[in-house]
Each structure stands twice: as structure tokens, then as C-alpha cells.
Amino acid sequence: MKKISKLVLASAGALLMAQSAQAALSYNNGDLLLGFRGSSGSSNLEVDLGSVTQITSILGTGQTLSFSSKFTSADITAGVGTAGSGSLNSAIWSVSAAINLANQVPSTAKNTLWLTSARGINSADINTQTTAWTTGSLSAQGNTVAPVLTIGSGFASATGTAASPTTAAVIANGNNSYADNIASGDFGTFQGNIENTLGASFTTGGSVARSDFYQLTPNGSSTYLGYFELSTAGALSFVAVPESSTYAASLGVGLMALALMRAHRKSLAA
Numbered sequence: 001m002k003k004i005s006k007l008v009l010a011s012a013g014a015l016l017m018a019q020s021a022q023a024a025l026s027y028n029n030g031d032l033l034l035g036f037r038g039s040s041g042s043s044n045l046e047v048d049l050g051s052v053t054q055i056t057s058i059l060g061t062g063q064t065l066s067f068s069s070k071f072t073s074a075d076i077t078a079g080v081g082t083a084g085s086g087s088l089n090s091a092i093w094s095v096s097a098a099i100n101l102a103n104q105v106p107s108t109a110k111n112t113l114w115l116t117s118a119r120g121i122n123s124a125d126i127n128t129q130t131t132a133w134t135t136g137s138l139s140a141q142g143n144t145v146a147p148v149l150t151i152g153s154g155f156a157s158a159t160g161t162a163a164s165p166t167t168a169a170v171i172a173n174g175n176n177s178y179a180d181n182i183a184s185g186d187f188g189t190f191q192g193n194i195e196n197t198l199g200a201s202f203t204t205g206g207s208v209a210r211s212d213f214y215q216l217t218p219n220g221s222s223t224y225l226g227y228f229e230l231s232t233a234g235a236l237s238f239v240a241v242p243e244s245s246t247y248a249a250s251l252g253v254g255l256m257a258l259a260l261m262r263a264h265r266k267s268l269a270a
Contacts, residue, residue: 024159024160024165024166025048025155025156025157025158025159025160025166025167025169026048026156026166027048027152027153027156028051028104028152029098029099029100029101029104029105029149029152030051030052030053030097030098030099030104030105030108031048031049031050031051031052031097031152032048032049032050032051032052032054032055032095032096032097032114033046033047033048033049033095033096033097033148033151033152033155034047034048034049034067034070034071034093034094034095034236035047035093035095035096035151035179035182036076036079036080036091036092036093036178037080037081037092037093037178037179037182038081038082038086038090038091038092039090039092040081041080041081041082041083041086041173042082042083042172042173043079043080043081043082043083043170043171043172043173043177043179044079044080044170044171044173044177044178044179045071045075045076045078045079045086045168045169045171046079046151046154046155046158046168046171046177046178047067047070047071047164047167047169048070048152048155048167048168049067049070049095049167049236051105052097052114053106055114055213055225055226055238055240056105056215056225058240059223059225059226059241060240060241060242060243060244061240061242061243062239062240062241062242063239063240064237064238064240065237065238065240066235066236066237067236067237067238068235068236068237069167070164070167070168070236071161071163071164071167071168071234071236072163072164072168072234073233073234074161074163075161075163075164075168075170076088076091076234078161078170079161079168079169083170083172087203088198088202088203088230088232088234089198089200089201089202089203090197090198090199090200090202091197091198091202092185092195092196092198093195093196093198093211093230094115094116094182094185094194094195094196094211095114095115095116095211095213095228096113096114096115096116096148096151096194097113097114097148098111098112098113098114098144098145098148098149099111099112100142100146100149109217109218109220110138110218111141111142111145111218112141112215112216112217112218113141113144113145113148113215113216114213114214114215114225115133115144115190115194115213116194116195116196116211116213116228117130117192117194117211117212117213118130118193118194118195118196118197118209118210118211118212119196119212119227121199121207121209126207126208126210129224130212132224133191133214133216133222134191134216134222135216135219135220135221135222136191136216136218136219137218137219138218138219140189140218141216141218143187143188143189143190144187144189144190147181147182147183147187147188148181148187150176150181151176151177151178151181153176154171154175154176154177154180155169155171157176158171158175182195196209196210196211196230198230202232203232203233204232205232206232207232208229208230208231208232209229209230210227210228210229210230211227211228211230212224212226212227213225213226213227213228213238224241225240225241226238226239226240226241
């Protein structure tokens with residue numbers, strides 16, 4: 001009898017452990033969702049980077065956040081394109097967050113969005129901020145909020161990767177995945193493409209990829225928060241907008257350098 005009881009308890013414990021492992025992933029409205037996909041393939045990698053408040057709380061500080069603990073290069077290999085054979089080369093990625101009720105992120109309006117906008121890849125564009133996304137009405141932004149939250153829901157019901165069991169998941173297409181909902185990079189209705197497409201030789205090209213990050217308040221303002229930077233090794237970080245005085249000083253130095261360059265060109269032409 002005792003032996004049977006022990007077996008029952010052991011089986012129950014194993015079941016609870018299995019259920020715990022299955023429920024390791026979680027998603028809350030307002031979490032930053034990093035999505036990687038290929039132009040073709042059967043799966044994608046999704047990563048919950050944590051609450052967007054990590055970023056909004058350092059606005060104006062110039063601080064850098066590292067997300068290196070959230071996913072690994074092995075996760076990318078497993079998830080991008082055809083499962084098990086992916087690479088950063090030619091991968092497509094973005095970061096998004098959304099809420100559908102007021103104050104799900106403190107002091108933030110219903111249907112607020114946070115979305116990336118990719119910078120160009122040449123030496124000038126990589127250091128130049130993109131044109132800000134424009135805000136929309138409550139209903140218009142709601143049309144973009146819906147697929148973002150659908151991806152989050154699909155993520156929460158998935159199983160974490162071996163390397164990042166509580167933060168990253170390889171999700172097959174057709175399971176409310178990132179690839180299923182992003183459409184052509186615009187969630188089907190958004191005003192533009194939020195994704196960053198990496199080159200075919202990105203990992204050996206020697207240059208990082210950058211995507212600006214904007215907060216869109218419906219019927220309100222578009223706020224530039226800073227930019228995400230992806231290294232050739234797959235390390236992701238976020239650089240916050242510096243304080244206004246520092247930003248103004250940097251802008252002044254840049255304008256002065258530009259003026260000197262123009263003056264030099266004129267002297268050569270003369």
C-alpha cells in the first residue's frame with residue numbers, strides 16, 4: 001500500500017514538474033516582444049524582453065540596457081527560418097509592445113503602441129534617426145494593438161527553449177506566431193514596416209543593425225525613446241535618448257562638423 005502511495009506521489013510530482021515546465025513562459029500586456037523570422041521557413045523565434053517600463057523609466061538618461069540574458073545565438077539558430085538551420089544572416093526582426101486598456105502600463109492611455117523603425121545600413125543612415133511614426137485614432141491604433149497581443153498570447157502558451165526556458169520560444173507558423181501576425185512588417189494595417197531586415201552577410205559584415213523605438217499615444221504624441229542595437233553576434237541592447245542638454249550639445253557638434261565640411265568643399269572648388 002505504501003509502495004502504491006509513493007508511486008502515486010511520484011507520478012503526481014512528475015506531472016506537476018511537467019506542467020510547471022510547460023507554464024514557464026508568461027506574457028503581460030505592455031511587455032516588449034522581440035520577433036525574429038526568415039523570409040521563408042516554418043518557424044520563428046519570439047522573446048519576451050520584459051516590461052516596456054524598463055525603457056520608459058530611463059527616457060532622457062542616455063543609459064544602455066542589455067538584453068543578453070533573454071536569448072542566445074542557439075535560440076536564433078533553432079528558431080529562424082526552418083527550425084534548426086537558421087542564422088542572423090538575412091533574418092528579419094522587430095520589437096513591439098502594446099496595451100488595450102488604460103494604465104496597464106502606469107499612466108498610459110488605452111491602445112498605446114511601442115514600435116521599432118529600422119535605420120538604413122550604410123554609414124550615414126546607421127547614425128541617423130528615422131522619421132517618427134505618426135499617431136492614430138483610438139480605433140486605428142487598436143487595429144495594430146490586436147495582433148501584437150495575439151502574438152503575446154501565442155507566446156505565453158508555448159514552451160521555452162532549452163537555452164532560455166523562461167524568456168524565449170521557437171514557435172511554428174500557424175500557432176499565433178510572430179510570422180503569422182506581422183504580415184509585411186506592418187501587422188496588416190499599420191502605416192509602415194516596423195521590421196529590420198539583415199543582410200545576407202550580416203554576421204561577417206562588421207556593422208551593427210539599429211532600429212529606433214517610438215511610443216505612440218492615440219490621438220496624442222509620438223515620443224522617440226531611443227534605439228535598439230543588434231550586434232553581429234546576436235547581442236541586443238537598447239540605448240535611451242540622452243538628456244536634452246547632452247542631445248543639444250551633440251547636435252551642435254554635428255552641425256559644426258557639417259559646416260566645416262561644407263566650407264572645406266567650397267575652398268577646394270574655388
